[in-house]
Amino acid sequence: MTNRRDFLKMSAVAGLAAHPLFSIAQSNDLVLACPTAMSGTFSAIGKYSDMGMRLAVEQQGTVLGKKLAYRMIDTEAKPATAVRRVQEAMQQHNIRFFTGALLSAESLAMSKEIHRAGGILLTNGGADELTGTECNRSTFRWALPTYSIIQGSARPLAELMPKAKRWYTITPQYVFGEDLLKNAKALFKEKGIEHVGNSYHSLTEREFSGHLTNAIASKADVLFLLNYGAQASDALRQAVSFGLKQRMTIIVAAASGLEQFEGLGADICDGVYFGAVYWHTIDTAFNKKFVSDVREKFKISPNYSLAAPYINTKMLIDAFNKAKSTDPKAVIEALEGMKFESLTGTEEIRKEDHQVLRDFYLIKGKAKAQMRDKDDYADIVDSSRFFLSPEAAGCKMA
Amino acid sequence: MNVYLLQLVNGVGLGMLYFVLAVGLSIIFGLLRFVNFSHGAFFLLGAYGCYHLVQMGMDFWLTLFFGPLIIGAFAWLVETFVFRKAYHLPHEMHILITVGLALVLQEAVIMYWGPLGHNVAPPDLLQGVVIWGDFIYPKYRLFVIGVGVALAVVLGAILEGTRLGAIVRAGSESTEMVSLLGLNIKRIFAMVFALGAATAALAGVLAAPIRGVDPFMGVEALGIAFVAVVVGGMGSFAGALAGGLLVGIVQSMMSTIWPPGANLMIYVAMALVLLLRPNGLLGRA
Numbered sequence: 001m002t003n004r005r006d007f008l009k010m011s012a013v014a015g016l017a018a019h020p021l022f023s024i025a026q027s028n029d030l031v032l033a034c035p036t037a038m039s040g041t042f043s044a045i046g047k048y049s050d051m052g053m054r055l056a057v058e059q060q061g062t063v064l065g066k067k068l069a070y071r072m073i074d075t076e077a078k079p080a081t082a083v084r085r086v087q088e089a090m091q092q093h094n095i096r097f098f099t100g101a102l103l104s105a106e107s108l109a110m111s112k113e114i115h116r117a118g119g120i121l122l123t124n125g126g127a128d129e130l131t132g133t134e135c136n137r138s139t140f141r142w143a144l145p146t147y148s149i150i151q152g153s154a155r156p157l158a159e160l161m162p163k164a165k166r167w168y169t170i171t172p173q174y175v176f177g178e179d180l181l182k183n184a185k186a187l188f189k190e191k192g193i194e195h196v197g198n199s200y201h202s203l204t205e206r207e208f209s210g211h212l213t214n215a216i217a218s219k220a221d222v223l224f225l226l227n228y229g230a231q232a233s234d235a236l237r238q239a240v241s242f243g244l245k246q247r248m249t250i251i252v253a254a255a256s257g258l259e260q261f262e263g264l265g266a267d268i269c270d271g272v273y274f275g276a277v278y279w280h281t282i283d284t285a286f287n288k289k290f291v292s293d294v295r296e297k298f299k300i301s302p303n304y305s306l307a308a309p310y311i312n313t314k315m316l317i318d319a320f321n322k323a324k325s326t327d328p329k330a331v332i333e334a335l336e337g338m339k340f341e342s343l344t345g346t347e348e349i350r351k352e353d354h355q356v357l358r359d360f361y362l363i364k365g366k367a368k369a370q371m372r373d374k375d376d377y378a379d380i381v382d383s384s385r386f387f388l389s390p391e392a393a394g395c396k397m398a
Numbered sequence: 399m400n401v402y403l404l405q406l407v408n409g410v411g412l413g414m415l416y417f418v419l420a421v422g423l424s425i426i427f428g429l430l431r432f433v434n435f436s437h438g439a440f441f442l443l444g445a446y447g448c449y450h451l452v453q454m455g456m457d458f459w460l461t462l463f464f465g466p467l468i469i470g471a472f473a474w475l476v477e478t479f480v481f482r483k484a485y486h487l488p489h490e491m492h493i494l495i496t497v498g499l500a501l502v503l504q505e506a507v508i509m510y511w512g513p514l515g516h517n518v519a520p521p522d523l524l525q526g527v528v529i530w531g532d533f534i535y536p537k538y539r540l541f542v543i544g545v546g547v548a549l550a551v552v553l554g555a556i557l558e559g560t561r562l563g564a565i566v567r568a569g570s571e572s573t574e575m576v577s578l579l580g581l582n583i584k585r586i587f588a589m590v591f592a593l594g595a596a597t598a599a600l601a602g603v604l605a606a607p608i609r610g611v612d613p614f615m616g617v618e619a620l621g622i623a624f625v626a627v628v629v630g631g632m633g634s635f636a637g638a639l640a641g642g643l644l645v646g647i648v649q650s651m652m653s654t655i656w657p658p659g660a661n662l663m664i665y666v667a668m669a670l671v672l673l674l675r676p677n678g679l680l681g682r683a
Contacts, residue, residue, distance in 0.1 A: 041513075041614050043508070043513040044512070044513045044514050047513070173658045199653065199657040200657045200658040201657060201658065201660065201661075202658060202660075202661050202662070204618070204661055205660070205661055206609055206615075206618055207412065207609070207649065209408050209411070209412065209539070209650065209653075210405055210408060210409075210649060210650040210651075210652070210653020210654065210657075210660060211653050211657060211660075213401065213404045213405055213408050213650070213653065213654070214401065214653060214654055214657070216404070216532075216534055217401040217404065217532070230515060230612060233515060233610065234609055234610065237517065237608075237609065237610055238608065238609070241520070241527075241536040241538060241539070241607075241608065242527060242534060242535075242536055243526065243527035243529075243534055243536070247534075259514050262514070263514055263515040263516055263517060263610065264517050264610075265517045265519070267519065268517065
């Protein structure tokens with residue numbers, strides 16, 4: 001049992017340890033932060049992001065003589081919370097480097113705050129504005145804008161199936177969905193595709209039978225799902241139950257990752273096309289090594305939520321080494337125009353808008369009997385690299 | 399076939415699922431005057447119970463029986479050891495306790511099964527669709543309509559045609575009078591609460607192959623259940639049926655008329671009903 005004297009001794013030791021004089025070793029650490037949803041509906045993102053950060057930081061160990069460390073920040077998927085927690089990290093812990101934010105609204109909010117305070121954000125938000133009309137010198141993006149997603153998913157499918165001329169879309173009514181729809185309509189026009197109908201739905205929608213009934217009535221050749229995550233999974237699951245796989249081709253514009261396939265199962269995904277920002281069977285030496293490392297450390301195959309913070313962290317580390325400095329201004333200059341070997345091959349950070357130029361993938365779900373291992377849900381059908389020019393994207397870098 | 403006719407049929411299908419979800423909430427309020435905000439959590443447990451039992455190798459058909467049975471037994475315990483001590487407290491405390499339980503159960507689901515969703519396949523017999531001209535409808539959803547109708551008939555027969563039903567109806571009028579007649583009102587309360595939770599769990603089992611399972615499905619279900627019950631009339635069995643069908647049909651029809659407002663119009667319909675009939679379609683003053 002702890003007596004009063006032991007308690008006083010422990011208190012004194014703890015007090016000394018907490019004193020700034022004894023925290024010199026800690027202050028020599030270079031701490032990165034990963035602000036992302038760690039609780040609530042999107043908590044799975046946080047779990048995988050943590051793994052990605054941990055792997056990258058542990059593999060590197062030290063940079064420029066400083067011990068590399070990281071801190072997860074729970075944004076609760078709320079922009080206001082994200083901004084407040086980022087402010088706390090900057091003011092109380094002097095953190096300047098942030099990676100991995102995945103949700104568009106919170107990424108946009110954090111981008112402005114981090115830029116104002118002189119930090120750097122490597123984000124994976126989907127909103128076009130991040131490297132478009134609201135671009136800034138502090139924000140870099142490995143994820144892709146909606147133009148690239150539509151061009152990388154619908155264009156190759158339209159070319160694979162030239163006779164499929166009637167497309168029906170189901171779209172979530174928020175910025176990301178609207179941007180996808182706008183780009184899809186432009187592609188339909190270019191390819192002579194008839195857009196036979198669209199069903200908008202709210203962000204809370206989970207019941208898609210009414211929208212699918214509209215799609216059936218339209219006698220479309222292709223059902224193009226522009227929703228994301230759980231909503232895309234629900235829409236696809238219900239579309240399959242309505243027998244739409246037998247009546248039309250189904251394509252999901254942007255799969256959220258391997259975990260989406262695990263949740264849906266092979267039977268539902270079989271024969272369905274998905275756009276993918278990342279897929280673990282990408283045939284590059286860098287990706288093969290990464291997949292092997294993840295499997296060895298975590299006993300899982302990497303998904304997008306794990307890969308994105310990992311590669312963001314690697315980009316930062318490369319920039320620290322290139323700049324030979326951890327001063328944010330020097331690191332920004334090092335990042336601009338940087339070419340590096342990455343998961344999808346040789347990637348480049350475009351100086352004018354800070355968008356990473358890299359491949360997007362069209363993958364096709366396969367039957368359970370054809371899966372080589374438990375994660376082999378889909379084959380890569382096409383990879384392509386489409387980007388608007390910085391001017392067309394609307395970026396005017398200050 | 400006209401798209402509106404297709405939507406009407408689809409709306410009836412949705413409405414029957416909403417009825418199964420809402421009827422337990424309505425019965426519990428009718429007898430116990432207890433607003434159960436943990437109703438969605440029993441729906442959640444039913445769905446995950448189905449998923450878990452199927453993963454363990456149990457036939458889906460058996461989960462339709464064992465899922466509600468297990469959740470009903472759990473609800474009996476919850477009523478006996480937790481809620482019973484709160485009946486005499488104000489409604490605010492009922493809300494606090496039931497919302498608290500719902501959050502605990504939701505977090506327990508996340509801790510055990512993880513935050514990601516999972517799929518539950520319909521049984522082989524109900525895979526595929528029924529095609530009749532332009533009419534296409536999943537066999538499984540037709541089955542759900544059938545279960546909803548069967549449940550309505552059985553519950554209607556129990557509540558209107560049996561001694562137990564008479565006691566429940568009498569209890570909803572005056573619990574004191576029923577107690578004075580020498581009936582064990584505590585046991586009746588527990589039984590009705592378990593029955594209400596079991597129907598929520600049945601709705602969860604039925605919903606699992608339609609929308610999969612995820613830890614946050616209970617919150618969404620609770621909203622729909624409350625709308626159906628308020629529209630139909632709090633405490634009314636027939637009102638839950640009418641409310642569920644109305645909500646399902648409005649949601650489905652609006653998917654064609656004004657797709658972005660399909661969810662919103664459910665609540666607009668509720669507001670309209672309350673303006674015209676403050677006690678709901680079939681509620682009593």
